[in-house]
Amino acid sequence: MNIITIKNITKVYKVGTEEVHALRGVSLSIDKNEYVAIMGPSGSGKSTLMNMLGCLDTPTSGLYLFKGISVSEMTDNQLANIRNKEIGFVFQTFNLLARYDAIHNVELPLIYAGVPKDERRERAKRALIDVGLGDRMNHKPNELSGGQRQRVAIARALVTNPSIILADEPTGNLDSKTGEEIMNLFQEIHNKGNTIILVTHEEYIAEHAARIIRLRDGHIEKDEIIKPQKTSQQVIS
Amino acid sequence: MRIFLFELNEGLVIALRAIASNKVRSLLTMLGIFIGVAVVITMSTAIKGIDNSFQSGISSLGTDVLYVDKWAWFTNEEWWKMRNRKNITMEEYYKFKELVRLPVAVAPVTNTIQTVKYNERRVENVFVNGSTADYIKTTNFTFAQGRFYSEIESNAARQVAVIGSEVAKKLFPNVNPIDRTIKIGGVNYKVVGVLAEQGSFILGPWNPDNQVYVPIETIFKNFFNRSFKTITINVRANGPAMLDETKFEVEGVMRKVRGLAYNQENDFSINQQEGLEQTYKSIVGVIQIAGLFITGLSLFVGAIGIMNIMFVSVKERTKEIGLRKAIGAKKRTILTQFLLESSVICMVGGIAGLIAAIIMSLLINQFIPTSIQIDSVLIGISVSLITGLVSGFAPAYTAAKMDAVEALRYE
Numbered sequence: 001m002n003i004i005t006i007k008n009i010t011k012v013y014k015v016g017t018e019e020v021h022a023l024r025g026v027s028l029s030i031d032k033n034e035y036v037a038i039m040g041p042s043g044s045g046k047s048t049l050m051n052m053l054g055c056l057d058t059p060t061s062g063l064y065l066f067k068g069i070s071v072s073e074m075t076d077n078q079l080a081n082i083r084n085k086e087i088g089f090v091f092q093t094f095n096l097l098a099r100y101d102a103i104h105n106v107e108l109p110l111i112y113a114g115v116p117k118d119e120r121r122e123r124a125k126r127a128l129i130d131v132g133l134g135d136r137m138n139h140k141p142n143e144l145s146g147g148q149r150q151r152v153a154i155a156r157a158l159v160t161n162p163s164i165i166l167a168d169e170p171t172g173n174l175d176s177k178t179g180e181e182i183m184n185l186f187q188e189i190h191n192k193g194n195t196i197i198l199v200t201h202e203e204y205i206a207e208h209a210a211r212i213i214r215l216r217d218g219h220i221e222k223d224e225i226i227k228p229q230k231t232s233q234q235v236i237s
Numbered sequence: 238m239r240i241f242l243f244e245l246n247e248g249l250v251i252a253l254r255a256i257a258s259n260k261v262r263s264l265l266t267m268l269g270i271f272i273g274v275a276v277v278i279t280m281s282t283a284i285k286g287i288d289n290s291f292q293s294g295i296s297s298l299g300t301d302v303l304y305v306d307k308w309a310w311f312t313n314e315e316w317w318k319m320r321n322r323k324n325i326t327m328e329e330y331y332k333f334k335e336l337v338r339l340p341v342a343v344a345p346v347t348n349t350i351q352t353v354k355y356n357e358r359r360v361e362n363v364f365v366n367g368s369t370a371d372y373i374k375t376t377n378f379t380f381a382q383g384r385f386y387s388e389i390e391s392n393a394a395r396q397v398a399v400i401g402s403e404v405a406k407k408l409f410p411n412v413n414p415i416d417r418t419i420k421i422g423g424v425n426y427k428v429v430g431v432l433a434e435q436g437s438f439i440l441g442p443w444n445p446d447n448q449v450y451v452p453i454e455t456i457f458k459n460f461f462n463r464s465f466k467t468i469t470i471n472v473r474a475n476g477p478a479m480l481d482e483t484k485f486e487v488e489g490v491m492r493k494v495r496g497l498a499y500n501q502e503n504d505f506s507i508n509q510q511e512g513l514e515q516t517y518k519s520i521v522g523v524i525q526i527a528g529l530f531i532t533g534l535s536l537f538v539g540a541i542g543i544m545n546i547m548f549v550s551v552k553e554r555t556k557e558i559g560l561r562k563a564i565g566a567k568k569r570t571i572l573t574q575f576l577l578e579s580s581v582i583c584m585v586g587g588i589a590g591l592i593a594a595i596i597m598s599l600l601i602n603q604f605i606p607t608s609i610q611i612d613s614v615l616i617g618i619s620v621s622l623i624t625g626l627v628s629g630f631a632p633a634y635t636a637a638k639m640d641a642v643e644a645l646r647y648e
Contacts (some may be wrong), residue, residue, distance in 0.1 A: 056563060056641045077567050084565020095560045095645070099258045111247050112565040114240055156564070 002065075003163050003195055004030040004053060009062030010218075011048050022048040024218035025062070030164075030197065035190045037198045037206035040215035047168070049215065050199045054089060054166045055082045067163065084112050088157025092169035094149045096141040096156075102128060103137040106156045113160060127155040131185060147178035154185060164195045171205055183208045244570055245577070252578035255550070266546045267586030269539030270621055274590030275597065277532040277620070278613045282598040284525055286607025291517055293435070298510050299377050301477045303484055305333075305470040305491060309506035311516055322504045324467035327453075329494050333470060336490045339483045342374035342473040345453055349460045351422035353400075353449060355408040363404060364448040365421055367456035368471075375471040378445065381405070383415050383430030386452055390429075394454035399430040403446040424459045426451060480509070536620065539586075540628040547579050547632035558636050559644025572637040579629025580622055587621025 011023040022045045030036055040046040051057040052064065055071055058079075064071040066082060074082070083089075088109075096105045106124040115123070128137050131151040141149050150170060157165050167186065171179030187208060190196050198209055206212050210227040213220060256263045304310075307322050330345040337343060346368045353363045366372075370388040378385075386397045398419065405414050414428045435445045457463045474483035484507055491505055551558070558571060591614060598609045 051642050054563070056645075077569075080562070080565050080567040083563060089563050091560075091645070095556065095563075097557055097560070099254055108561070109564040112561075112567075112570065114243055 001032050002029045003032055003067055004028075005063070005065040005068075006052075006059075007063040009049075009052065009059040009064060011045075011052065011057070012060045021218055023052070023059070026215075026218070026220055027062075028213060028220065028223065030195065032163075033190070033193055033195055035186075035196045035198070035208075035210045037200060037209035037212045038215065039200060039203075039206050039212055040221075041201060043217075044215040045218040046199050046201075046215050050166060050168055050197070053164075053197060054087050055079045080112075084109055085160055086163045088160065088162040088165045090150070090153050090157050090165065090167035090170045092172040094141070094146075094153045094173070096149055096152055098141055101138045101140050102133060102144070102152045102155075105141070105152055106159050109156060109160050123159055124155070127159040128152070130158065131155045145178075146174050147181055150174060150178075150182050151185065154182075154189070158189065158194075164197055165189065166197050166199075168199045169201075170198070171200075171202070179205070244573055248570070248573045248577045249581070251574050252581050255554075255578055256581060259550070262546060263582055266543055266582050267589065269542035270536070270583050270586030270624060271539075271590040271593065273532070273536030273539040273624075274587045274617045274621055275593040276535055276590075277529070278591060278594035278609070278617050279597040279601070280528045280532045281613050281616075282594065282607055282609055283601055283605070284521065284528065285610060285613075286601060286605035288521065289607060290605055291521075295510055295514060295517075298513075299375065299473065300510055301474045301480050301483075302375050302510065303472040303474065303480070303487055304508040305472060305487060306506050306508055307467040310508040311512040312506070319506070323495075324464070325470065325505060327463050327468065330468060330470055332494045333490055336493065337472070337486060339475065339479060339486045340472045341475045342371045342471075344368045344372040344375050344471045346372065346469045346471055347453055347456055347466065349422070349456060351449075351460070353404060353408065354420040355414075355417060358408050360404055360407045363421075365456065365460075366448055366450045367453035368450065369453060372450065372471065375473045376445070378435060379433040381431045381433040382413070383428070385430055385450070391452040391454070394452055394458055396424065396426045396455060397429045397452065398426040399432065399450040400428055401432050401444075401446040401448045402434040403444070404449060405431045421449060421451065422460060424455075426455075484509075536624065540624045543579055543583060543625065544628040544631060546582075547575065547629050548635070550578070551575065551632045551636040554636075555639065555644045555647040558639050559641050559647065562639070562641035563645060568637040571639075572633050575633030575636050576626060576629045579633070580625035583621040583625030583628075584618070587617055587624075590621070591617045 006029070007027045009023055009026045010021065013020040013022060026045075026049060038046050038049060048057070052059055055066070055074075058064075058072050058074075062072075066086065071079070071082070097108070100108075103121070103124050106127055107120045110120040110123060125134075125137065128134060131154050133148060133151050133155065136144060136148060136152075139148075141152070144152065154165075154170075157167075165186075170186070171182055174182060183205060186196055186198070196209070198206070200206050207226070211223070211225045214222040305325065307325055308319055312319075327345060330343075334343045346366060348364055348366045350362055351365050353360045353365075368391075370386060370391045373385040381402060383399070385399055386395070389395075390397050398421065400408070400414065400419075408414065408419065409417065414431055417428050418425050419428055420426070432445060453468075472483065472487055474480045487507060488503065491507075492503065495504060497504065561571060594613075594617070595609050598607060601607055
């Protein structure tokens, strides 16, 4: 089943009087339980594409269907809802709230989903245990290492059981060993049946994915499957 | 509704956390509102106190009493014109009393300023009022002890006195004044009555509490003869409803007593409490407007402070706002969060200001009888809440309409 279908999407920014064409007609579709890496040099439009996929931004023209519903026609509130319930973001800079301890950071999306306090606490705990931080729940971000912070961020992305995990350079601020651990965590998450979209410019990070989409100058340059996709059968076993 | 309450509750938790994490800044911001609210409420309490005193003072004068006098209390007339008027004499009073029909009481009044003594104790510069037994009917005085002098005492010029509460307090701190002999200007008088506390500081020497009341004939006997100066005739109408009609009669009768021709101006004035009240109100009105303007200004400055801090706070938390939006916060949610933050700051500052104002009003109460009014408490709280909402709105709106992508990129 297609979670994401985009057809001939363009995005034009106005910078002063200049028009910048960040995307010049991109089409792709992503299935449930895919593990996709989006690659490209800076200026290739991969960030724009990611914002689009994450419903943070709407295309200038073209069609974007999220689970069969057109995103371009959604109101701000509907977009916020989709981001809240269907998409889990993982950022390069973690973007944890410094004042909040780990468990509160993970709870955050559930607050906006209107989940009552006790259930929120319970789900946040489970998500933290899932990413291996069961013993760090009450630590604030500045008491955690970079890898641990990114794990908190991943727990925050997972806690709402989203349809896709959208990770933007998740290892960009980590040393290669910790980065590798985080990539292994993504692999685990993928193995549990989650759909992951990874944005990176590092070849060796992209190779963790099963499919690599390469962007250049706002076009898809190459879209290749590098590993056989697991079927649902394999996921269960 | 349930969702709204949920968001309000969660927003409040977030706001409190944000305030707590910036203690010094939040406290400084609160200070602005604190001073504003404290000053506004203290001011209104003080004005209320002055008002109370004046009202209680003026009510002892009676709203239905006319004062026929050589002098007008409030007038645009030239002073020398009144200066050249004839004095009102006791003879004119007798004729006047004979002719009027509508008033319930008519009393001639004169006064002198004397030192009053009891043994070693003395009070200087006391207004000594001389009148007849009917005088008490032209006032609203009440008695703490004893009685007013009688008609017989007044006609026979007996040396009896009724003293105001302040005078009694000063002369007789420990003993019952009734039947004691006091010296007024060196002459012995027997105290027959003590007035209950009537009035207020605001009338100063005219405050009935600082005065002494004796039969008018004893003043003519002891201090000056009857033609020495003009008297005033106090006239009480039969209730405020009859005031205008009585005034009309009084004017006619007085003109007749004076033998004025139809084309001659009145050579006397008829005063009433109303004039005093109007003048007072116009003065207090100016104080009120000026006071509220100045104190309102300090509140306004406080509000600008809040707006300023909130703008800084929004700017500083741009990235946080971006993140909150990315994980599903709606515009409304962000708006609520920041509005709550500024409202909480204002409410805390406002309530602290209110407490300070209550303490201040207790201090003021030592000098002017006053108390914090429940309406000024409500005004204080609602003003600080409104200040919070209004001054927080622009920054909160800026936060709410921030673009999530750009906010996330903000360093």
